[in-house]
Amino acid sequence: MNFQSKVKIFLIVFILLLTLIVNLKSVKAVEIGGELEIGSGLSYSDDLKAEFYGQGEFELFLPQSSIVEPRLVFQTSLADDRVNSDIKYMYIRHRKDGNHLTVGRQPVSWSYGAMINLLDYGLGIDGLADETIRPGIDGLRYHYSLGEGRNIQLVTSFSEFSRVELDELGYGGRLRLPGSGYDLSFNLAYQPLGKDNLLRTGMTYNKDIGDIGTYGSLGYFYKQDREIDDIMLQLGMDYSWIVGGDNGYGGRQLILQAEYFRFLKNNLNASIMSKLMIGGGEAEGAGSGLETVLLSNRDLLTLNLSTSLDYFSDLGLLLMIETKDCKTVLAPYYSSDLGGGLEMSIDAMVLRDSGGDFYSGISSSLSYYF
Amino acid sequence: MRKKLWYLLLIGGLILFIGVSSNFVLAEGLTATEIMERVDDNEYIESARMEAKMIIEDRGRKRVNEFYSYLQGENSLSEFTNPRDRGTRYLKLGNDLWMYFPAAEDLVSISGHMMRDGMMGSDFSYEDSVESQQLSELYHFELKGEEIINGGETYVILATAREGEDVSYYQRKIWVDQERFVMLRGEYFSTSGRLLKEMEVKEVQEFRDGRYFPIEVVMNDKLRQGSRTTMKVTEIDFDYDIPEGKISLETLN
Numbered sequence A: 001m002n003f004q005s006k007v008k009i010f011l012i013v014f015i016l017l018l019t020l021i022v023n024l025k026s027v028k029a030v031e032i033g034g035e036l037e038i039g040s041g042l043s044y045s046d047d048l049k050a051e052f053y054g055q056g057e058f059e060l061f062l063p064q065s066s067i068v069e070p071r072l073v074f075q076t077s078l079a080d081d082r083v084n085s086d087i088k089y090m091y092i093r094h095r096k097d098g099n100h101l102t103v104g105r106q107p108v109s110w111s112y113g114a115m116i117n118l119l120d121y122g123l124g125i126d127g128l129a130d131e132t133i134r135p136g137i138d139g140l141r142y143h144y145s146l147g148e149g150r151n152i153q154l155v156t157s158f159s160e161f162s163r164v165e166l167d168e169l170g171y172g173g174r175l176r177l178p179g180s181g182y183d184l185s186f187n188l189a190y191q192p193l194g195k196d197n198l199l200r201t202g203m204t205y206n207k208d209i210g211d212i213g214t215y216g217s218l219g220y221f222y223k224q225d226r227e228i229d230d231i232m233l234q235l236g237m238d239y240s241w242i243v244g245g246d247n248g249y250g251g252r253q254l255i256l257q258a259e260y261f262r263f264l265k266n267n268l269n270a271s272i273m274s275k276l277m278i279g280g281g282e283a284e285g286a287g288s289g290l291e292t293v294l295l296s297n298r299d300l301l302t303l304n305l306s307t308s309l310d311y312f313s314d315l316g317l318l319l320m321i322e323t324k325d326c327k328t329v330l331a332p333y334y335s336s337d338l339g340g341g342l343e344m345s346i347d348a349m350v351l352r353d354s355g356g357d358f359y360s361g362i363s364s365s366l367s368y369y370f
Numbered sequence B: 001m002r003k004k005l006w007y008l009l010l011i012g013g014l015i016l017f018i019g020v021s022s023n024f025v026l027a028e029g030l031t032a033t034e035i036m037e038r039v040d041d042n043e044y045i046e047s048a049r050m051e052a053k054m055i056i057e058d059r060g061r062k063r064v065n066e067f068y069s070y071l072q073g074e075n076s077l078s079e080f081t082n083p084r085d086r087g088t089r090y091l092k093l094g095n096d097l098w099m100y101f102p103a104a105e106d107l108v109s110i111s112g113h114m115m116r117d118g119m120m121g122s123d124f125s126y127e128d129s130v131e132s133q134q135l136s137e138l139y140h141f142e143l144k145g146e147e148i149i150n151g152g153e154t155y156v157i158l159a160t161a162r163e164g165e166d167v168s169y170y171q172r173k174i175w176v177d178q179e180r181f182v183m184l185r186g187e188y189f190s191t192s193g194r195l196l197k198e199m200e201v202k203e204v205q206e207f208r209d210g211r212y213f214p215i216e217v218v219m220n221d222k223l224r225q226g227s228r229t230t231m232k233v234t235e236i237d238f239d240y241d242i243p244e245g246k247i248s249l250e251t252l253n
Helices: A003-022 A271-274 A282-286 A290-294 B001-020 B032-043 B112-116 B126-130
Strands: A031-044 A048-061 A068-079 A082-096 A098-105 A122-129 A129-134 A136-147 A152-159 A170-179 A182-193 A196-209 A212-223 A228-243 A250-264 A297-309 A313-321 A326-338 A342-352 A359-369 B047-058 B059-070 B075-080 B091-092 B096-101 B106-110 B139-149 B150-161 B171-177 B185-188 B195-206 B212-223 B226-237
Touching: A098 B171, A122 A297, A182 B106, A212 B112, A228 B112, A271 B075, A326 B059, B032 B139, B032 B150, B032 B171, B139 B171, B150 B185
Parallel strands: none
Antiparallel strands: A031 A048, A031 A359, A048 A068, A068 A082, A082 A098, A098 A136, A122 A129, A136 A152, A152 A170, A170 A182, A182 A196, A196 A212, A212 A228, A228 A250, A250 A297, A297 A313, A313 A326, A326 A342, A342 A359, B047 B059, B047 B226, B059 B075, B075 B091, B091 B096, B096 B106, B139 B150, B150 B171, B171 B185, B185 B195, B195 B212, B212 B226
8 A cells, every 4th residue: 555545544534533523412424425427438530449437426425513514525437447546525624704724635616607717726627518627636725705705715736645845836816706797706826837837817707798698717827937928818608599489389498608718929728727736636637638639729719509408308519619720629419317316428529630630439428326 | 417417427437446446456355466465475485494395397207306495585595405416506696696516616606598597407497586576566466357276266466567677577477365365376478478487386384373385386387398397395484593694605605
């Protein structure tokens, strides 16, 4: 057993014991919940490849007190005859007077409604077909309330679990100022990036203009050692409308979300986000190659059109295009709630690369929530 | 002659009065507005803690969402507890709606146009949940007549949105129980007169303070064929002493 495994086991036991001690007077049954998923995929570039996989996520819902909140989530995956297990989240949160300090492996999300969030603490991807990546870190986070929902969040992250190298620490802060009908944030992050460091600072917003939801971000990116900088601008909107129907019956609501980002000086691109060293669970940081295919460009236009076929089935189409080489991804997706906690998903992808070659793939999965 | 003129004026005045006001003065001396004020007395919640199930059915398939809510006037905080949505929270502050995602431990505001969408995939829209003012503040009422529903007498009232009020439905046809003053049925219309939704109350319960409240309501979105959502209140404490700051953005952080 290596050192990291020993540290993880020690921390798990420590959290369980602390939870027991803190809640000794009102110990409740510990519940377990999560998701099991099995899936298969077929992909074709030069030849046809097939894959089968299984993965699971298990959360122990530990008793909480008014001042202490522990959280423990495991994740495991089976692919290519190999089983990988990791801790997704393992932290203790201490609350006092509306403020809180969280120590351990934890999610840090600075979302504002965008599908691709380049001013998140890590790479934030939300609702790109079936793809969602929520940044997770190993470190500390302090949340200070300014009242009425406004707050300051301060983050320090380690580059790896149980390894604290002072020159590999990451730092970040977010001032969030939500109000009636809008959400405004100012973000700052300074993190190790391989042998370099990346500084990002900027603002994000979300506001309705009439019936259209709008959002966007403006950020300054600076690679410290190489002394390269760039300015990133993102604009986005979402809108929904009802089409078809017979005398008002059977109409269908279509939801369109569209966003575009561009690095104005063409010195950097979004793929650097996937190289940030902020720790976190392995599966959280792994992504699915989206970053190499789509984010290594100066700009990207993303369109997501979706509709509910009924209350149990959703159908959508994702289109992503970058303007320089016209690399394009077209990805239809479908999901259906089968009842009893079962959900089926099918998604496909056709990719056109910069040379005009095409790659395609289709995958399906069955998930069980418990 | 002068007497006749007085009688004519009196009768004419009465006819004019009845003509103008027959739609809102009827039945045991109660006007439509007074009836709806009594409905508001029963159904409008000043503050409460509630546990409920949302049963969504569509062409043979069924899903059950469970949640609990803290309600205080126009504001509310709801948290889902069923496995698939466990920890997902909705915070309504006035006309603003925020959603909290437990996996990311972060919240985003719901765009205004999404308010028409079904909440957690149900026939109840976000808009339905946002509109929590007293109906008598939002609508003008006309008493259209009386009908029997399930053996009980009801007032049939047409509610039309007051000018300048931001309402989910421009018009509502409402059937009010004459004994208990709760809504038993509702039809909701758009400005163009399109029937958008139908609501039917399946069970009404009397609470300790003599208040009647519907605890099982079926909503049917007419834009969706074959669907319906049943909201079953499993527990409700009226005038619940909600801790200060519980229904706020602070709680979601």
